[in-house]
Structures are given as C-alpha cells and as structure tokens.
Amino acid sequence: MKVYLVDGTYELFxxxxxxxxxxxxxxxxxxxxxxxxxxxxxxxxAGATHIAVATDHVIESFxxxxxxxxxxxxxxxxDLLAQFPLLExxxxxxxxxxxxxxxxxxxxxxxxxxxxxxxxxxVEQVIICTxxxxxxxxxxxxxxxxxxxxxxxxxxxxxxxxxxGVLPASIPDYLALVGDTADGYPGLPGWGAKSSAxxxxxxLHLENIPPDCKDWHVNVASAGTLAGTxxxxxxxxxxxxxxATLRTDIHLFDDVDQLRWKGETAAFAELAAKLxxxxxxxxxxxxxxxx
Numbered sequence: 131m132k133v134y135l136v137d138g139t140y141e142l143f144x145x146x147x148x149x150x151x152x153x154x155x156x157x158x159x160x161x162x163x164x165x166x167x168x169x170x171x172x173x174x175x176a177g178a179t180h181i182a183v184a185t186d187h188v189i190e191s192f193x194x195x196x197x198x199x200x201x202x203x204x205x206x207x208x209d210l211l212a213q214f215p216l217l218e219x220x221x222x223x224x225x226x227x228x229x230x231x232x233x234x235x236x237x238x239x240x241x242x243x244x245x246x247x248x249x250x251x252x253v254e255q256v257i258i259c260t261x262x263x264x265x266x267x268x269x270x271x272x273x274x275x276x277x278x279x280x281x282x283x284x285x286x287x288x289x290x291x292x293x294x295g296v297l298p299a300s301i302p303d304y305l306a307l308v309g310d311t312a313d314g315y316p317g318l319p320g321w322g323a324k325s326s327a328x329x330x331x332x333x334l335h336l337e338n339i340p341p342d343c344k345d346w347h348v349n350v351a352s353a354g355t356l357a358g359t360x361x362x363x364x365x366x367x368x369x370x371x372x373x374a375t376l377r378t379d380i381h382l383f384d385d386v387d388q389l390r391w392k393g394e395t396a397a398f399a400e401l402a403a404k405l406x407x408x409x410x411x412x413x414x415x416x417x418x419x420x421x
Contacts, residue, residue, distance in 0.1 A: 133247045133389060134178050137260035138185035138228075139236045141166045142217055144280060146210045151411040154404055159209035163217045164405045169279070170226060180389040182382075183221050184239035185214060187230035191238075193313075193373050200373065201314045220405070223398040227389045229382050237264050241376035243383070244268045250386045257284070263310075264376060266290045267301035295327025303336050306370035315370050318363045325350045336360075336367050 145165030152161035173181060189203035189211075203211055222228045229239040237260075244256050248270065258265050261278040269276055272286045290298050307326040309317025328348045333339045340346060341361050343353035350356065360367065383389065 131180055131253055131386075132178070132255045132257060133180040133253055133386065134173060134182075135240045135243050135247075135256065135258050136170060136173075136181065136183045137236055137240060137258075137262060137265075138166065138183040138217060138221065139214075140260050140262060141169065141183075141279075142185075142213060143210065145169070146207075146213070151209075152408040153411065154408045158216070159213060160216065160405055160408045161410070162210065163213050163220055164408065166217060167220050167224065167402075167405065170221070171224065174226075174391055179391060180386065181391055182227035182229060182243060182389050184229040184231060184236040184243070185218055185221075186236045187214065187218065188232045191231070191235045192233055193235070196369065197315055197373055199314045201312065220398075220401050223395050223401050225392055225394045225398070227383070234377055234380055237262060238377040238380060239382060240265060241268045242378045242380040244274050245378045246382065247386055247389075248274055253386060263294075263301070263305070264313075264374060266294065267298050267374075267376060268378075269298045295323075296330045297334070300330045300334050302371045302374040303330055303334070305374035306336065306367045309370070310374065313373065315373055317370065318359050318367055320352065320356055320359055325352075325356055329356075336364070336371060 142162050146162035149161045149165050151159060152164060154160050170181070170183065189201065189206065193200045194202065218228060218230050229243070231239050240258050240260065244258055245268070247253055247256050255272070256274045258268060258274065258276045259279050260276065261280070265276055266285070268274055269285065269287050269290050275284050275286045277284045285293060287298060290301070294301065294304060296304050304326050305317070307318050307321040308323055309315055328350050329339055329346060332346070332348055339360060341357060343357035346353060
C-alpha cells in the first residue's frame, strides 16, 4: 500500500489564493475549503486508499516560545484564517483521518506520521504531500518521498541532494544557516545556499564544521568571514536548527489501518451541500505569502 500524508494548511493557503471567492448563505468565505475537499477526494477517486490530513489548528506552536519572531497568525487574511475550523470539520466528516495540531505544527504531524508509517512492512511508500522545504528532512531513499501536488513533482533522497546539495539529515542545519523567511528566522549573515550546501555536504552537521576554514577543504568564497560568523553565531545557529527540526515523537495513530478511507460519515452530505450551494463571486487577485 501507499500512504498519502497531506499538508492541509498548505493546501488551504494554495486554494485560497488560486480560486475566486465563494460565500455560503451565511456570508462565510468557503472557496478554499471547497477546493481542498475536492482535491483530496480527487486523490481518493484516483486510487489513494490510505490518506491523512494535518492542519495548523492554531498557527502558533512551541517554537514561538523559542524565537519571538517565529511565524504567527498575524497578517493572515481573516477570510483565510476563518476557514481552518470549517476545513477540519469537512475533512473529518468526509471520513478522512485528520490531525489538527495545537502545541505542534502540521509539519511535525507529517514528519511523525511518516516515520511511524514507514515502520509498517506492508507500506510500499510514504508520500508527504507538500512542497515545504522543512519536510525534505524526512525523505528516506525512495520509501519516504515528498510530492508537490501543484507541480506534480516527486522528490526522493537523490532529488533532495540535487535540489539542496545536502542529505535529508542536513536539511535542519542547512535551514539554520540560510534561514527561512516563511517561518520567521533569518539564518546567519553571509551564509547562502551555495556556501551552506558545500560545507554541510562535507561535514553534515553544524557541530562538525571546523572553526578554522583552512580545515574545510571546500571551495567557498569568503570562507574566513563565514567561519568567523559561525563561531560568533553558533548559539543562534543551534537555535535555528531546533526551529527547523521537525518533531517525530508525536503519537497520532495506533495502526496504519486507521488511515484507510472507509467512506464519508453521516454528517458529510449536509456539509457538502452547503459548500456546493455557495455563491462564487468575481475573482479578486490575492497575493500569497505562503512558501
């Protein structure tokens, strides 16, 4: 069997900015929810038998306590933010396994689920459905892969190396150096994608990087400056890596069979009818801040 793990937060953002507005009889914006539901049910229609959706029930997480500038719900458009509870209600009613995260993030749920699912020998492949670069750390060979459903591009471990220049295990270290503007941490001054990849491809983790750039034996411009920055900023680098490291110790289910889709619940028909009856309005250009 193949198991599909879907980033519901990303899908909601993606559909919100891609679709024209649609409001139900109560005036609620529902276009994004309708789009995500149609998309996920389309996966099932296409043959997906085991599927789960993770959402950020609360945008904030434990990481906000570690770094004050970490991403929050501030700035998220009200019509988008208000659709999270409805999305969770509809996904659950559709009979699809749902993980609404509060203390942790949807990305953590996807990472934890991928590790747990991959332990089951019946599982042929785990497919994490999100383009989020954080999830690249979870890719393992061709058994746990990452799928961008918008571009239909799947990357395995070789794909992660080709894209980032480092092994999946080094992705948190890589993000610690280059930063992640979507998540709200800056990385280290001067460290870019090329220099970070070159150094981490050789040393794998931050602690293994020699303080003296003469011991690097890699072709990196301004190596002396970068080495000095890393020595001075190592504490921040370790913190940023902690922000980038996804939690895999979260218990989400007892058996992979719980992720098998067995059909909609009795509550689904009424909810689906309300979504179907929503009135589509003139398309308004929206700029996405999602990564």
